[in-house]
Amino acid sequence: MRQFDATVTVNRDISPSWKALGFSWPGDLAPPKPGQFFTFRPAALEPGDSGLLRRPLAFAAFALGEAYALYQVRGAGTKALAAVREGSSLNIIGALGNFFPAPAQGERPLLLGGGIGIGPLLFLHAELLDGAPGKAAPLLALGFRSASFVPDFSAALQIENPTGSPGFDKSTGSPLHAGLRRLSESLGAAVIATDDGSRGFKGTVLQAVDAESAAEPRGASAVHPHWYACGPGPMLSAIASASKSRGIAAHVSVEQWMACGVGACHGCVLPAAGGGYVRACADGPVFAPESLAWKE
Amino acid sequence: MELDLSVRIGNLVLPNPVGVASGTFGYGEEYRDLVDIDQLGALYAKAVTLEPREGNKPPRLVETPQGLINSIGLANPGLAGFVEKKLPYLRTLRCPVIINVSGSSEADYLAVVEGIEAAAGTATPEARSGVDGYEINVSCPNVSHGGMSFGTDPALVERLTSRLRRATRRPLIVKLSPNVTDIAEIARAAEAGGADAVSCINTLVGMAIDTERCMPLIARGTGGLSGPAIRPVGVACAWKVSRAVKIPVIGIGGIASAKDALEYFLAGASAIQVGTALFADPRAPLEILKGIESWMRRKGVRSTADIGRLLRMEP
Numbered sequence: 001m002r003q004f005d006a007t008v009t010v011n012r013d014i015s016p017s018w019k020a021l022g023f024s025w026p027g028d029l030a031p032p033k034p035g036q037f038f039t040f041r042p043a044a045l046e047p048g049d050s051g052l053l054r055r056p057l058a059f060a061a062f063a064l065g066e067a068y069a070l071y072q073v074r075g076a077g078t079k080a081l082a083a084v085r086e087g088s089s090l091n092i093i094g095a096l097g098n099f100f101p102a103p104a105q106g107e108r109p110l111l112l113g114g115g116i117g118i119g120p121l122l123f124l125h126a127e128l129l130d131g132a133p134g135k136a137a138p139l140l141a142l143g144f145r146s147a148s149f150v151p152d153f154s155a156a157l158q159i160e161n162p163t164g165s166p167g168f169d170k171s172t173g174s175p176l177h178a179g180l181r182r183l184s185e186s187l188g189a190a191v192i193a194t195d196d197g198s199r200g201f202k203g204t205v206l207q208a209v210d211a212e213s214a215a216e217p218r219g220a221s222a223v224h225p226h227w228y229a230c231g232p233g234p235m236l237s238a239i240a241s242a243s244k245s246r247g248i249a250a251h252v253s254v255e256q257w258m259a260c261g262v263g264a265c266h267g268c269v270l271p272a273a274g275g276g277y278v279r280a281c282a283d284g285p286v287f288a289p290e291s292l293a294w295k296e
Numbered sequence: 297m298e299l300d301l302s303v304r305i306g307n308l309v310l311p312n313p314v315g316v317a318s319g320t321f322g323y324g325e326e327y328r329d330l331v332d333i334d335q336l337g338a339l340y341a342k343a344v345t346l347e348p349r350e351g352n353k354p355p356r357l358v359e360t361p362q363g364l365i366n367s368i369g370l371a372n373p374g375l376a377g378f379v380e381k382k383l384p385y386l387r388t389l390r391c392p393v394i395i396n397v398s399g400s401s402e403a404d405y406l407a408v409v410e411g412i413e414a415a416a417g418t419a420t421p422e423a424r425s426g427v428d429g430y431e432i433n434v435s436c437p438n439v440s441h442g443g444m445s446f447g448t449d450p451a452l453v454e455r456l457t458s459r460l461r462r463a464t465r466r467p468l469i470v471k472l473s474p475n476v477t478d479i480a481e482i483a484r485a486a487e488a489g490g491a492d493a494v495s496c497i498n499t500l501v502g503m504a505i506d507t508e509r510c511m512p513l514i515a516r517g518t519g520g521l522s523g524p525a526i527r528p529v530g531v532a533c534a535w536k537v538s539r540a541v542k543i544p545v546i547g548i549g550g551i552a553s554a555k556d557a558l559e560y561f562l563a564g565a566s567a568i569q570v571g572t573a574l575f576a577d578p579r580a581p582l583e584i585l586k587g588i589e590s591w592m593r594r595k596g597v598r599s600t601a602d603i604g605r606l607l608r609m610e611p
Contacts, residue, residue: 053364259366262327266351277371
C-alpha cells in the first residue's frame with residue numbers, strides 16, 4: 001500500500017455508460033491483484049468542493065506498469081474523475097484490501113460479474129489465463145440490464161491503433177495500453193447475459209453460467225466449480241444462497257461506502273455470519289459468502 | 297528564525313501542535329504505510345471501552361455538503377484486546393500517544409484507565425510505554441449509554457474527571473461535545489476536576505434522509521457530523537472555551553489546511569487535531585504542520601503559544 005501521484009495514461013469512454021481509467025504504477029510497488037482496489041482523489045476535488053472522501057475503485061487490469069479500472073459516472077467523485085485529462089496526475093492510494101484466492105487443485109473457476117462489478121472479474125479472468133496453462137479454463141459470465149450497458153472497447157482500441165497493426169510505443173517498444181487489450185480480450189471471451197435478452201443469454205448471470213455448464217461436455221462439468229463474483233447486492237445474495245445450497249466453493253467481492261479505506265475508521269462494515277461486523281476495506285472486499293450474514 | 301512548536305499538556309510536551317483525531321486513525325498501525333507517524337505532534341488513538349464493542353448497524357457513513365456523518369458506535373476490541381493487540385505497536389512509536397477512553401458508566405472509564413495504567417507501566421529510555429496520556433470521551437453522540445450523556449452534565453464531568461485524576465499521573469484531556477447549551481461551563485467542570493486540557497469539538501449530532509426510500513441514510517437515524525461544515529462551530533467553541541479556562545485547549549473540527557488550523561490557534565487553541573481530512577488525504581496533518589511553520593515565519597511569530605495573542609477584535 002502506498003499513496004502516490006500517478007500519471008493518467010487512459011481516461012476515455014468505452015461505451016455510453018462506461019469509462020476506462022489507466023494510470024502509471026510505481027515500478028517498486030507490488031502490482032495489484034484481482035479483487036483489490038484503490039482510492040483516488042481528483043485534484044479538482046479540493047476542500048471547498050462538496051466531495052470530501054476519496055472514492056474506491058476496483059482494479060480491472062494490470063499490464064506493463066499500468067493499472068486499469070472501469071467506472072461509470074454516478075456522483076461527484078466519478079464526475080470529477082471523468083474530467084481528469086490523460087497525461088495529468090491523479091492521487092492514488094493502493095493496492096488496498098484482499099484479493100480473490102486461487103482456485104484449488106481440480107477446481108474450475110467460474111467468474112460471475114454483474115453491471116458495475118465486472119472489472120475485478122475481467123482482471124481475474126486475464127490473470128487466470130496467464131497464470132495457469134493446462135489448468136481448467138476459467139468461464140467468465142457477465143450480466144447487464146440490456147445490450148446498451150455492455151462495454152465495447154473497439155473504439156478505444158481504435159484510437160490506440162488506427163492502422164489495425166499492433167501499436168507500439170516507439171521509445172520503449174512496449175505495446176500501448178496493453179491493459180485495454182486485455183480487458184477487450186476477456187470481454188470477448190465472456191458469456192453475456194442481459195435482463196431483457198437484448199444481447200446474449202436472457203436472464204441472470206447465474207442462470208447463464210448454469211446453462212453454459214449444462215451445455216459443456218461431461219468432462220468439463222465433472223470438475224468442481226469455484227465461483228468468483230462481484231456485482232449488485234441482490235446478485236451476490238443469490239450467489240451466496242446458491243453456493244450454500246449446492247455446496248459450491250465461492251468468493252464474492254462486496255461494495256460499501258467507505259471513508260479511510262485502510263481499516264482504521266470502521267465505517268464500511270458488513271454484518272458477519274457469526275455476529276458482529278467485518279470491514280469491507282481491510283477484512284475484504286473479498287469474502288467467502290458463508291462468512292457474511294445475508295439478508296433473507 | 298528558530299520556531300518553538302512544542303505544546304505542554306500537563307507533564308507532557310508535544311513536539312508540535314498537529315495531532316490526528318481519535319476515531320479517524322485507528323490505533324496507528326492501519327496508517328503505517330501512508331503516514332510518517334513519528335512526525336506527528338500526537339496520535340489520539342481510537343476509543344477504548346472496557347468490553348469489546350461491535351459498533352452500530354451499517355450504514356454508518358454518509359457524506360453531506362462539506363461534511364461526513366458517521367455512526368460507528370465506538371467499535372473497539374475492549375481493554376484486554378487493546379492491551380494485547382494494539383498497545384505493542386503503539387509502543388514502537390516515537391510520537392506521543394494519547395488513548396481515547398469511553399464507557400457506559402463512571403466505573404467503566406475508571407477501569408479502562410486503571411487497566412491501561414497497569415499494562416503500560418512507565419517509560420524507560422529503552423522502551424516506550426505506548427501511552428502518554430488520555431483523552432476522556434464524554435462526547436460521543438453515537439451510543440445509547442455514556443458518551444455524550446456524560447459530557448452534557450457539568451457535575452458528571454467534574455466528578456468523572458476527578459476520579460480519573462486520582463488513577464493516573466499521565467495527562468488527562470477531556471473531549472467536549474458541542475451539543476450543549478454552554479460548552480464553557482462543561483470545560484470549567486473538566487478543569488475543576490483536574491483535567492490538564494480540553495479538546496473541542498467532538499461531532500455535532502446530524503441526520504440525513506434519503507427522500508426516495510424515505511429512510512435515514514445512517515441506520516441509527518442520527519450520527520455525528522464532522523468535516524469542514526462544522527469548522528465555524530468548532531472555532532467558536534475553541535474561542536469560548538479558551539476564554540473560560542486556563543488549561544490548554546486542543547481544537548478539532550473540520551481542519552483540512554494550515555489556514556483552518558490557524559483559525560483555531562487565533563481563537564485560542566494550543567494544539568489541533570486533524571480527523572476527517574485524513575480520509576481525503578493522509579498527508580494532510582504533516583502538510584498542515586509545514587503550513588503553520590511557514591505562516592509563523594511570515595508573521596514573525598516564534599512560538600505557537602503566541603498565535604492566540606494576535607487575534608484582534610477591532611481593525
